[in-house]
Amino acid sequence: MPYPLNDTQRAMRQVIRDFCRNEVMPGAAERDRTGAFPAEIMRGLGELGAMGITVPDSCGGLGLDTQTQLLAIEEVARADAALASIYTAHLLALEVLVPYLNKEQKGRFIPDMASGKALGAFALTEPGSGSDIGGMDTVARRDGDAWVVSGSKTFISNAADAGTTVLFAKTDPAAGFRGISAFVLSRGTPGVSFSEPQEKLGIRSAPTHTVYFDGARVTDDRVIGELGTGGKMALSALNRARIDIAAMANGIAQRALELAVEYAAARVQFGHPIRDFQAIQLMLGQMDAELEAARLTAWWAAAEKDSGADLRRAGSIAKWVATENCGAIVDLAVQVHGGAGYMRESEIERLYRDARILRIFEGTSQIQLLGIAATLAATFDRSGEVV
Numbered sequence: 001m002p003y004p005l006n007d008t009q010r011a012m013r014q015v016i017r018d019f020c021r022n023e024v025m026p027g028a029a030e031r032d033r034t035g036a037f038p039a040e041i042m043r044g045l046g047e048l049g050a051m052g053i054t055v056p057d058s059c060g061g062l063g064l065d066t067q068t069q070l071l072a073i074e075e076v077a078r079a080d081a082a083l084a085s086i087y088t089a090h091l092l093a094l095e096v097l098v099p100y101l102n103k104e105q106k107g108r109f110i111p112d113m114a115s116g117k118a119l120g121a122f123a124l125t126e127p128g129s130g131s132d133i134g135g136m137d138t139v140a141r142r143d144g145d146a147w148v149v150s151g152s153k154t155f156i157s158n159a160a161d162a163g164t165t166v167l168f169a170k171t172d173p174a175a176g177f178r179g180i181s182a183f184v185l186s187r188g189t190p191g192v193s194f195s196e197p198q199e200k201l202g203i204r205s206a207p208t209h210t211v212y213f214d215g216a217r218v219t220d221d222r223v224i225g226e227l228g229t230g231g232k233m234a235l236s237a238l239n240r241a242r243i244d245i246a247a248m249a250n251g252i253a254q255r256a257l258e259l260a261v262e263y264a265a266a267r268v269q270f271g272h273p274i275r276d277f278q279a280i281q282l283m284l285g286q287m288d289a290e291l292e293a294a295r296l297t298a299w300w301a302a303a304e305k306d307s308g309a310d311l312r313r314a315g316s317i318a319k320w321v322a323t324e325n326c327g328a329i330v331d332l333a334v335q336v337h338g339g340a341g342y343m344r345e346s347e348i349e350r351l352y353r354d355a356r357i358l359r360i361f362e363g364t365s366q367i368q369l370l371g372i373a374a375t376l377a378a379t380f381d382r383s384g385e386v387v
């Protein structure tokens with residue numbers, strides 16, 4: 001393997017794996033049925049340090065590398081994809097707060113998030129603006145010594161359970177994308193309310209809500225960075241956090257492969273375990289190859305991130321490869337299970353539903369490919385030579 005794990009990475013993976021086996025896996029199917037938010041489990045992940053793995057130790061985190069974070073996400077997703085969605089939404093909020101808050105703000109907001117006391121949320125998408133974030137309608141207007149926010153956000157993961165929310169709103173609506181600013185809000189801000197959890201296909205115990213802002217007052221000490229740079233911050237945070245979604249995909253794919261291998265050994269047809277048939281072996285071989293390719297791509301992107309490289313290309317490649325491969329892998333795993341894989345009581349049926357979101361959130365597959373192509377246009381001249 002070109003990316004061997006060091007002792008710290010192995011130890012952290014084992015700690016998270018043990019926790020997931022004992023605390024997460026046993027209730028995952030029941031939470032999928034009820035949609036219950038796993039508050040106790042999130043607290044447990046916080047106690048293990050998982051909520052701030054790459055957060056600098058000066059801010060209360062573990063100060064470890066990105067690959068260690070990917071290993072933790074993969075373990076969580078392997079046990080319960082919905083939990084991994086809650087976890088990665090929290091990490092996405094940190095991708096804005098850690099680089100862009102000033103020193104005083106960091107001390108105020110980040111230690112509670114790194115310890116898991118305050119869950120993070122990232123409020124960007126609106127009913128009228130998804131991929132096109134410059135089209136957002138939520139506005140923050142100056143009123144005396146504060147900003148007054150009006151509008152709504154939708155599909156926001158963790159919204160009603162979050163202690164700390166990163167909010168994007170236009171402070172200069174005429175300036176479009178360059179008029180977006182970012183704010184950090186705490187739980188219980190007057191003028192902020194939530195819809196009921198939205199009903200959805202998969203990751204059912206990871207609630208998303210529409211969030212309503214009706215004259216919510218936000219003081220200047222909650223502005224993140226410079227006014228007008230919120231759009232840039234959002235895109236930059238998404239580029240970095242997409243590697244986490246790749247790890248989530250790899251965890252789901254790992255579990256799908258395990259289930260398919262187990263089922264192929266146990267299921268007997270025509271007097272043989274079905275794993276004796278080449279048609280089944282071809283599917284298992286393809287799943288394994290696609291998973292390893294996705295994992296190595298994610299780890300490469302993690303190394304790029306830790307080296308301080310621009311992640312527009314690497315982040316999108318990692319997300320696109322892993323999430324598309326995961327879609328193919330869970331589909332093949334259902335096929336290996338035959339009719340049993342289509343039944344509500346089978347774990348693979350849940351994974352099939354849970355995996356579908358991966359190609360939509362934090363930028364659809366099409367948006368990833370467009371982003372990759374845009375970096376190529378900047379790198380190649382007209383003759384195709386690298387500039």
Ligand SMILES: Cc1cc2nc3c(=O)[nH]c(=O)nc-3n(C[C@H](O)[C@H](O)[C@H](O)COP(=O)(O)OP(=O)(O)OC[C@H]3O[C@@H](n4cnc5c(N)ncnc54)[C@H](O)[C@@H]3O)c2cc1C
Nearest residue numbers: 122123124125129130131155156157360361362363364366
């Ligand atoms: C379960 C869930 C959780 C989510 N969590 C969050 C969250 O925590 N915070 C948050 O802010 N958002 C969140 N989202 C929103 C998510 O990021 C958006 O749904 C996603 O970015 C796509 O936006 P959209 O749904 O408006 O689709 P649209 O942007 O309307 O896209 C619809 C289709 O058009 C395609 N398309 C759009 N523009 C182009 C283009 N220029 N060229 C080619 N094709 C294009 C897309 O690829 C897609 O196929 C969540 C969504 C879901 C479903």
